[in-house]
Amino acid sequence: MNPALFCDPVTGVSVSDTFFSPVMETVRTRMLPYQWKALHDEIPGAEPSHCVQNFRIAAGLETGEFQGFVFQDSDAAKWIEAAAYSLRQHPDPELEARADQLIDLILQTQQPDGYIGTYYTINGLEKRWTDVTSNHELYCAGHLLEAAIAYAQATGKDRLLQAMTRFVDYIDQVFGPEEGKLHGYPGHEIIEMALLRLYEMEPDPKYLRLARYFIEERGKQPCFFAEEARRQGREYPWKDSPFRFGYYQAAAPVREQKDAVGHAVRAVYLYSGMADAARLTGDDSLYQACRTLWDSVTQKRMYLTGAIGSSAYGESFTMDYDLPPDLVYGETCASVGLAFFARRMLRMDPDGRYADVLEKVLYNGILSGMSLDGTKFFYVNPLEAYPERNRKVQELRHAKTRRQAWFACACCPPNLARLMESVGDYIYMEREGQLFVHLYIGSRAEVKQAAEDTRVEMESRYPWKGDPCLQVESGSDREWTLALHVPAWCRGFRVSIDGKEAEGTVEKGYWKLKRSWKGTHQVRISMEMPPRVVRADPQVRSAIGKIAVMRGPVVYCLEEADNGNDLHGLEMAADAPLTEIRRDDLAAGMIGIRALGRRICREGEELYRDWDGEIFQEQELLWIPYYAWANREEGEMTVWVRRS
């Protein structure tokens, strides 16, 4: 690793994008109010959350029992965090008042020793830390800490942050290498990255030490989770699973882990924390571990859409190249976590391959988690849906074919909300003398390290048009490098500056040009963005003999609404001409793709017959962006089709 390459995100970015701004506005005006109601159990017909109710009981404002999952507190945290990001760009007194109200309520549940957590506050504080394996106390703490930091940064109000630093001090008394402390680490990671974010804000070495402790302790043998189970007279939860301690990424110390294993969300949250720790400490072997795990995830265990987690059992990774389109879990949260991981790798090494995955997961595996109107959600994001089969086959029932209003386990919708409202933080990074543009999302930003007295403004019609335009405005004549991400999918990437073709050098996935930018300059990018046919490595058993369609970063799919049912009967030549068509019926500006394919015909009713040829009938195939599926009547969907 080379700390001289480290970057910081450009902060304070204001997003004004043809594609994401409507999404963010939907999140702000519909999703956050909707989720507010969900947290308050006010949505008729939806699974009750019990989240706010639990806080009210823990605060002594109501009586009753804790209800819902043990990690229900985290939904409130994610909501506050999403609201914080929204408030940065959109002052909204009503939203802020609600956030303050929720924070008030949370503060009323804090114990004298700093502890916050409704489950044990209601069920008996003496039982705290007896099930670190499963009971998510550190997970909820991590989410609350992220929310506290985001809210303080967005609004300047730090009451929650003050409370959370007290909670962190308390956690530091409970966990650590010292005698009498628990030599453990969270069953569900996230507090690692939260603590490191706190450390970046307030560089108290205690925060770094605690985060590192959680990271380094994980996977030492005998496994803390097994020991805890033994002490408590329980069975280790995953003792008969194929991954055992790997469910919690605890089968080996993190530096020795070669494969992404276990629960996919936990995994990428851990890796994100590891990446932060590697960067903040300049720890090369930890960085190498991150690279190894990145490669495992993205080169062997990631779906075309950026979804991760091949099995509903443990919501987990399975093995290299095992990427079934139907059994897939592909949790929205896992895709969000993969974006976290990508962003953290980019900070250490601005290599286009990280930005490629970031872009892939953002426009596909993450966005597919919400309906176009922002009020309905997918927890699981399959690459193939067949409603009758998804209902009747137990192994596939986790994949819904209708978007849901809410979930008993509602981690995904607020995770989407916080990601969407913070998408501006993912666009630019900078270091002394260099400004990186990772994503082509319309926005305005003030450069801080790359150059003095410099602002950039981007207009973009991405992902439908590959012609973003940056206006660079600088009052300084010092030279600095503009580095533009050249997506791996892009075969023709050209740049003109102030109307003249510009010659940059392409290095590790970035087009770079060092010059003085004094004055105002128009940097026009032109990316060829034809629809194209893609295929998987033949090691991917489920995709062999099949092809998919992409355009730019967008993965396409076939839906029954456009193509009739029995989508599995369709096939397409790999060299079939692909034509762009407008799909304003789905969303303004959306581009669909048309191609001539064919459909296999049934001949007779015999289940099996001797080979006597096959009969096909030509059929036009209408592809729509994958993320836009399941916004019409319920029906079949597939990303992969057989090549004819």
Added chain:
Amino acid sequence: MNPALFCDPVTGVSVSDTFFSPVMETVRTRMLPYQWKALHDEIPGAEPSHCVQNFRIAAGLETGEFQGFVFQDSDAAKWIEAAAYSLRQHPDPELEARADQLIDLILQTQQPDGYIGTYYTINGLEKRWTDVTSNHELYCAGHLLEAAIAYAQATGKDRLLQAMTRFVDYIDQVFGPEEGKLHGYPGHEIIEMALLRLYEMEPDPKYLRLARYFIEERGKQPCFFAEEARRQGREYPWKDSPFRFGYYQAAAPVREQKDAVGHAVRAVYLYSGMADAARLTGDDSLYQACRTLWDSVTQKRMYLTGAIGSSAYGESFTMDYDLPPDLVYGETCASVGLAFFARRMLRMDPDGRYADVLEKVLYNGILSGMSLDGTKFFYVNPLEAYPERNRKVQELRHAKTRRQAWFACACCPPNLARLMESVGDYIYMEREGQLFVHLYIGSRAEVKQAAEDTRVEMESRYPWKGDPCLQVESGSDREWTLALHVPAWCRGFRVSIDGKEAEGTVEKGYWKLKRSWKGTHQVRISMEMPPRVVRADPQVRSAIGKIAVMRGPVVYCLEEADNGNDLHGLEMAADAPLTEIRRDDLAAGMIGIRALGRRICREGEELYRDWDGEIFQEQELLWIPYYAWANREEGEMTVWVRRS
């Protein structure tokens, strides 16, 4: 239905077959002694059965707790039944002494009221019949009754049969429409066909009435199982499953059932009982229900090998055309049950389509359940195996890729044993003036109804050669019809009698010739049996674009031992020439198939790439009979390959 068409099996058939006799001898000399040890927990390293131990405890000969599954008694019953069939053909004093000893032990557990069942005898007789849903009392009774009948018929010793008729009398006091009796039926069917077999032996109307009651009561609403759960304060076991009462074939009265649903073994055992009841009562609507369910199983829910049960969840049917080669359950017992069902349909309607399925399941889905040496078993019979994936992917872990020495739930090995030892009962059926040959298995039989004073003797090299020869010896000059099954796979079926081509008429899958057979006549059959490529109905999503290889009734597969790993990368043209080769290395006389195919090559390490063609390398594909897989080192296996 037309009762004039009803047939009876020709009994007392002596099997002397190049293919099955060695299997039967293996069962007699290795499998039955091995299973005897297994029942006595004497096999080092194998899962203990506890079966005999439970009987000893129930008999008061030992103290201890009931161990193993609630249906463990049935393993003893199946062993006795298999031994009985073996003794018919092979007097074996040691085997008979063991059977007598086991029967002695069972009799010592019979209660004064007739009840036999170690689970409740050990755990408290007052709790009997409180969990008819799950606790298998009637299932064990059914198996014991089948064993008792078989043993009495084979040896003339009827002590177990006497005991079982007392037990049946007691069951008749417990279940029935009368006030005060349980208005229920077994959670696991089998007693229906056992009672009807008893009725055929001893035509006491009570047996018929009780069997019909169990059949007719099933599926009436409100469901008995739900009511029982409510009464006992339990949850109905499958309340959240896709099939709910369908797990027990109890979602609707049997006459209204259109689809084969739920646990596959239970289903075909029920249908077998229904078929017996329809035949014995001339009940046309019950017969039509059997036909409907037969069609559902065999035209929409059966694997190429005759395996049934597409999901490990509930070991169940899922939906039409859902036949994934990897998720499949395909329990050996279910294939055995399908043979039962086929035989019973043949008795009412000697139509070749039933014999086709009987043949298919016998040479493939049943036989695959045992190793070539008869000492190792498969419970689950997948059509695709990939050892690493079967170990690492939870949804596939039920499918083992090494044959097992025994199972905690050991229903399959003794079921295989009793089927193999009774295979002679499946070969011939007769009615006044007609003798049907369903299977070409070398054997001798005395005709009883078709003609007077007539014997047939068959020599067969099936399934490797399609040239069975029947010698018909008759002392009567009355004309009767010889009906020879023309397998659906057979394109050229010719018969010569005493060296001269014979002109028969083919009707519903049987070649028929009516004549006098006085004297001794050689009936030589010639079936063309070239290897051939088959495909599935395109509705079978998992087999679309794929082909398989068969020869005669035998389904072939590719194994890693012959073809290298990554079998999914292989493909073959549908019209590739198929060459027969000897595979004496696997079993004497076995025929393998060779064909030229190709293997897709990896190009680079990218998980996804733009389409730029594919590179293939020619490869010879070596196919072996499916049933013979997993008899060498552990490795991959597939039945279906992509067609190129």
